[in-house]
Amino acid sequence: MGTRAVYTFNDGDDRFHVYKHWDGYPLGAALFFMKAIPYAWGGKRFEAGDFAAAFISGNKPEGGGDVYLTKGPNAHCDLEYVYELYQNKLGGLMIKAYHMDWDGETDKTSKKRFFNGSLVSFVMEHGDDEAKQKADEHWNLSPKAAA
Numbered sequence: 001m002g003t004r005a006v007y008t009f010n011d012g013d014d015r016f017h018v019y020k021h022w023d024g025y026p027l028g029a030a031l032f033f034m035k036a037i038p039y040a041w042g043g044k045r046f047e048a049g050d051f052a053a054a055f056i057s058g059n060k061p062e063g064g065g066d067v068y069l070t071k072g073p074n075a076h077c078d079l080e081y082v083y084e085l086y087q088n089k090l091g092g093l094m095i096k097a098y099h100m101d102w103d104g105e106t107d108k109t110s111k112k113r114f115f116n117g118s119l120v121s122f123v124m125e126h127g128d129d130e131a132k133q134k135a136d137e138h139w140n141l142s143p144k145a146a147a
Contacts, residue, residue, distance in 0.1 A: 002023075003025050004019070004076060004078060004080055005020050005029065005079060005080060005081040006020075006070060006081075006082050007052075007084075008084040009051045009052045009085050010048055010084055010085070012086070014049055015072075016049050016052035017070045017072045018068070019067065019068055019069075019076065020032065020059065020067045021065070021066050026115070026122075026126035027126055027127065027131075029081065030127030030131040031128060031130055031134075032058070033095075033122075033123065034123060034134035035134070036058040036059065037054070037134075039057040040054035040055075046086075046093060051085065056068070073100075077102060079100045081099060081100060082097075082098040083095055083098075084097075093119040094118055095115060095116075096116050097113065097114055098113050098114065099111075100112075120135055120141070123135040124141075
């Protein structure tokens with residue numbers, strides 16, 4: 001069974017939503033965000049529509065399926081996670097991450113935020129080695145040895 005998630009990209013003017021059926025837990029999400037960055041203006045600027053398209057481009061599996069545009073989290077009753085990516089006033093990419101708890105008997109969902117901070121902090125806290133390596137390469141996190 002998939003770990004379903006909706007990823008919202010918000011630039012203050014526009015909001016775009018992407019549904020991903022598999023691996024929406026934080027470990028997967030960290031890698032999915034990092035796979036999107038090379039397709040999103042090289043990570044140099046943030047536009048919601050562009051980053052939503054980059055997210056799909058970086059994560060769409062061969063053969064299709066799994067990841068696609070959606071109307072938003074409310075279009076899905078059985079999500080496990082919701083992530084919102086936006087840019088702060090200083091230009092940093094920020095994430096609000098929520099765990100969804102769906103009660104199948106009453107068909108009600110509660111939303112609990114478990115992360116609110118920078119994308120780099122999210123990746124370093126929740127990502128696997130591949131995601132952390134991509135973050136290090138993108139943001140030059142590790143000091144390089146002098147030649």
